[in-house]
Amino acid sequence: MAKPVLLKALSGLLPPTHYNRIIFASVCHNGIEYSTLPNRPESHEEFEATVKNVVEKDIKDNSVMIYMKGVPDIPRCGFSSLAVRVLKLYDVPFGARNILENPEIKNAVKSVSNWPTFPQIFIKGEFIGGSGELKEKLKDVAVTAKKEE
Incomplete structure (x- = not known):
């Protein structure tokens, strides 16, 4: 027809x-x-590798990188909100990416960190955990800095 x-x-x-x-x-x-073209499953693997490259670049380019639900100005979960508040409290510059906008990013971050929940925070390229771990890490850094004064 x-x-x-x-x-x-x-x-x-x-x-x-x-x-x-x-x-x-x-x-x-x-x-x-x-x-009528057949599915090409390998094309999905290529896409995933590209998304993983984006995540690795984010982590490399930002001293502190947070993968969160929402954006820093409007977090979409309590734990993401806590992480952002802690970073702002200590005047820590950070990069952020909203995992709710792109499920592929969410899965790529999980594959990099082997951690199931969000937010996920990386400091100087190293995965440290979520908002609770961030809070403890920054508290320890602040205590150490006060001792050195």
Whole structure:
């Protein structure tokens, strides 16, 4: 049904040898693309590796990186809110990424840290844990700094 219309539309645009390949590869009808190409599971692995690279770059580029539910100005869970408040209390500059916007990022972070819950906090490239661990770590740093004064 769509084949004659598509052939007519493509007439003169491509050499005849390409007609069948295009028609049978994918057809767009009412804005929806239908494809006869087989699934390529390996393409999902390639995408995951790219997302994992984003996570690794975040961790490398930020002294403190937090993967949280929500954004620093509007956290979407109590633990993420606590982590942000603690970082701001100690005037610690940090990078943040909202895991609710992208489930692939969430899964990639879990694969890097081997930790199931969020927020997940990295300091100088090292995973330290969640908001409770962050609170203890910064408290220890503050106590050590006071002792050195």
